[in-house]
Amino acid sequence: MIKKTCWIIIIAGLLSLESVFAAAKTTLVIGYAELESDPRYHNQKLYAGIEFKPRGRPWPGAEVGLRDSKIVGRALGVKFRLEKVSGENSAELASEINRLYKEQNVGFFIVDAPAETLVTVTKETHGKKLLLFNVSEPADELRESDCNSQLMHTIPSYAMLADGLAQYLVSKRWKDILLLEGILPSDHSLARAFRRAAKKFGLKITAEKEFILSNNPRQREQNNISLLTTHKSDVILIIDTDGEFGRYVPFQTVHPRPVIGTEGLVASSWHWAMERYGAPQLNQRFVKRAKRKMLDPDWAAWAAVKVIVESVLRTKSTNFKMVSGYLKSDKLTLDAYKGVPASFRSWNNQLRQPILLHTHNAVVDLAPLKGFLHPFQNLDTLGVASEISKCKLAE
Amino acid sequence: MKQFIVTSSLFFCCMLLTTVLVFAKGTGLIIVSNEKGNTLSVLDGKTNKLIKTIETCGRPRGMHFNLDKTIFYVACADSDQIAVYDVASMELVDRILDIEEPETFDLHPNGKMLYVSNEEDAMASFVNLETGEVVMQVEVGEEPEGVLVMHDGSIVFVTSETANMVHAIDTETGEVLADIIVGTRPRRLALTPDGKELWVSAELSGSVNIIDTTKLKVTEELLFRPQGFRKDEVTPVDIIITRDGKTAFVALGRANHVAVVDVASKKVKDYLLVGKRAWGLTLTSDERLLYVANGLSDDLTIIDVKKEKAVFSVSVGFVPYAILIDD
Numbered sequence: 001m002i003k004k005t006c007w008i009i010i011i012a013g014l015l016s017l018e019s020v021f022a023a024a025k026t027t028l029v030i031g032y033a034e035l036e037s038d039p040r041y042h043n044q045k046l047y048a049g050i051e052f053k054p055r056g057r058p059w060p061g062a063e064v065g066l067r068d069s070k071i072v073g074r075a076l077g078v079k080f081r082l083e084k085v086s087g088e089n090s091a092e093l094a095s096e097i098n099r100l101y102k103e104q105n106v107g108f109f110i111v112d113a114p115a116e117t118l119v120t121v122t123k124e125t126h127g128k129k130l131l132l133f134n135v136s137e138p139a140d141e142l143r144e145s146d147c148n149s150q151l152m153h154t155i156p157s158y159a160m161l162a163d164g165l166a167q168y169l170v171s172k173r174w175k176d177i178l179l180l181e182g183i184l185p186s187d188h189s190l191a192r193a194f195r196r197a198a199k200k201f202g203l204k205i206t207a208e209k210e211f212i213l214s215n216n217p218r219q220r221e222q223n224n225i226s227l228l229t230t231h232k233s234d235v236i237l238i239i240d241t242d243g244e245f246g247r248y249v250p251f252q253t254v255h256p257r258p259v260i261g262t263e264g265l266v267a268s269s270w271h272w273a274m275e276r277y278g279a280p281q282l283n284q285r286f287v288k289r290a291k292r293k294m295l296d297p298d299w300a301a302w303a304a305v306k307v308i309v310e311s312v313l314r315t316k317s318t319n320f321k322m323v324s325g326y327l328k329s330d331k332l333t334l335d336a337y338k339g340v341p342a343s344f345r346s347w348n349n350q351l352r353q354p355i356l357l358h359t360h361n362a363v364v365d366l367a368p369l370k371g372f373l374h375p376f377q378n379l380d381t382l383g384v385a386s387e388i389s390k391c392k393l394a395e
Numbered sequence: 396m397k398q399f400i401v402t403s404s405l406f407f408c409c410m411l412l413t414t415v416l417v418f419a420k421g422t423g424l425i426i427v428s429n430e431k432g433n434t435l436s437v438l439d440g441k442t443n444k445l446i447k448t449i450e451t452c453g454r455p456r457g458m459h460f461n462l463d464k465t466i467f468y469v470a471c472a473d474s475d476q477i478a479v480y481d482v483a484s485m486e487l488v489d490r491i492l493d494i495e496e497p498e499t500f501d502l503h504p505n506g507k508m509l510y511v512s513n514e515e516d517a518m519a520s521f522v523n524l525e526t527g528e529v530v531m532q533v534e535v536g537e538e539p540e541g542v543l544v545m546h547d548g549s550i551v552f553v554t555s556e557t558a559n560m561v562h563a564i565d566t567e568t569g570e571v572l573a574d575i576i577v578g579t580r581p582r583r584l585a586l587t588p589d590g591k592e593l594w595v596s597a598e599l600s601g602s603v604n605i606i607d608t609t610k611l612k613v614t615e616e617l618l619f620r621p622q623g624f625r626k627d628e629v630t631p632v633d634i635i636i637t638r639d640g641k642t643a644f645v646a647l648g649r650a651n652h653v654a655v656v657d658v659a660s661k662k663v664k665d666y667l668l669v670g671k672r673a674w675g676l677t678l679t680s681d682e683r684l685l686y687v688a689n690g691l692s693d694d695l696t697i698i699d700v701k702k703e704k705a706v707f708s709v710s711v712g713f714v715p716y717a718i719l720i721d722d
Contacts, residue, residue: 067537068536068537068557068558069558071517071534071535071536071537071555071558071560072536072558072559072560074571075558075560075576278538278556278557278580281514281515281537281538284515285515285537310559313559313576333578333579333599334579335556335557335559335579335580335599339630339649340599340627341579341599341600341627378625
């Protein structure tokens with residue numbers, strides 16, 4: 001008799017607990033999608049364990065964004081959760097995203113993938129009530145010919161990075177440039193952006209050379225730094241996204257000239273040595289989580305989570321249409337920890353934001369630099385302007 | 396004989412009164428915490444000249460006097476402690492250790508408890524000043540900054556810069572009574588003398604939100620638009636309200652101005668040009684002068700309140716944060 005009563009009490013207790021949970025919170029699931037053999041991480045050269053350019057998958061960035069949002073959840077009665085999916089190739093990744101959309105009604109996906117994968121995924125998810133956030137691919141085409149109303153970008157484009165550095169050169173009056181370009185597709189993309197930026201801001205690339213990584217004396221015109229830098233200019237712009245060659249250029253040039261580009265003075269979305277606007281606090285939270293320094297894609301993944309949470313906060317809703325509508329609107333005021341509120345550009349879904357100009361251990365300045373003006377929004381002096389954008393967003 | 400007694404007692408009374416007045420007036424010294432210099436700048440209140448620079452603990456920011464202004468506390472985030480100084484001698488007399496990254500704090504009106512924001516732990520700590528022990532920690536949003544206790548000591552308000560909220564916490568139980576959603580990046584707090592309105596600066600919204608302290612809800616938003624500045628160039632930080640509740644001053648950060656607001660009508664009366672990145676504000680006790688800490692020009696601007704004009708500026712240490720005036 002007593003045993004039965006006990007069971008009744010236990011079951012009653014469990015049931016009441018369940019109803020408490022049911023009443024407590026709605027859960028908003030944010031998808032996180034990554035490509036398993038992503039060439040950008042896998043092809044990373046690590047000769048004898050020497051890391052030329054630090055790289056890391058931005059999952060911890062998203063995790064920090066989620067943790068930052070815990071209290072928002074408390075205030076609204078909404079629980080936020082990250083759900084990770086991956087695929088061996090673009091098609092598989094797209095189907096995983098579609099599965100999560102179908103099974104759990106996930107509307108927001110952070111996607112860490114190269115440009116080709118993003119294009120495939122965008123195509124395969126077209127027309128569904130979801131948004132994809134590009135957090136690691138700066139390719140300009142994704143904001144131009146390959147743009148899409150469902151594809152948002154929190155990481156800046158090559159154009160924005162190049163424009164930031166170009167503004168700095170103008171402010172210093174270092175207008176004459178020697179350009180050294182690598183042979184990788186990412187080198188060509190960044191160099192293309194710099195050529196555009198030079199034209200935009202009135203700089204002159206007075207000489208261009210292609211470098212290769214080699215010791216072959218028959219190729220010395222292309223692998224010897226002295227021979228590559230005989231041309232006299234104000235600055236030497238090195239475009240080596242891989243990093244192995246570029247790190248040797250400073251101090252080995254023929255003329256004593258500052259080296260900028262992928263070495264020396266670099267334009268990035270984020271930096272571990274950023275001192276102002278609350279940045280050290282964010283950097284410290286990230287290091288605690290990831291046990292490494294925060295990089296551009298980490299910041300971009302963090303920002304993607306934050307814009308979603310902020311939009312839920314301000315609309316007080318988890319309804320996809322309401323949240324995505326606010327997210328894309330000019331009402332979005334994201335504290336990007338760079339001093340100026342960030343929001344998305346309506347013509348190409350790119351998050352407008354300040355760009356950091358930094359050395360290996362100091363943030364020298366933030367673009368847009370003082371004096372660079374725009375009719376409505378100074379942040380839009382960085383990146384492709386709405387008037388000349390090739391992006392046509394369908395609704 | 397009677398006359399003599401009356402006169403002498405009158406004389407003694409006057410003496411006593413004068414003595415009391417002298418003590419109440421304080422040293423007249425101005426103390427400034429320099430966040431990146433790890434120093435305190437001490438200035439003479441009459442001449443506004445720098446008298447000395449005191450080396451203090453790491454990243455000193457928020458400062459407060461105790462009830463009778465005999466000591467003052469300095470929160471040092473990089474040293475995880477609150478330093479305690481004697482006002483008369485300017486000597487370090489004590490440290491409250493093991494306070495995680497304290498940024499700003501406030502004291503309970505009874506002077507026995509201290510409430511501090513722990514910047515990197517998303518916590519607000521209740522510190523017993525008699526024992527130096529942390530007696531309670533309340534979970535708040537990331538990067539808590541501003542802390543302000545209600546006049547009656549019942550509620551302590553804490554801003555969370557990252558969560559865009561003001562938390563109202565019961566000082567007895569530590570219960571979070573309300574998580575009030577405000578503008579973007581809320582920094583500092585100020586109460587009207589009648590305790591009915593709580594003003595919060597939302598740095599990246601370029602505004603101040605006004606919260607009704609009984610309903611614990613935002614009732615109004617004040618926008619600041621000094622001429623020549625765009626919305627995102629106006630970053631309000633510190634707020635101070637006069638004792639008669641009539642005027643509020645708001646430091647506008649990047650806009651390098653201080654706004655003068657008529658509290659009753661909520662209208663901005665004037666914008667006063669100060670130094671670079673006006674962040675901290677303090678009034679003299681006669682409220683004739685307003686001292687402004689300019690974070691990025693390493694100086695203070697002194698405003699004549701009646702004339703509504705900046706009348707003086709003086710160099711202090713590296714990145715000044717808060718100002719205390721012992722008067």
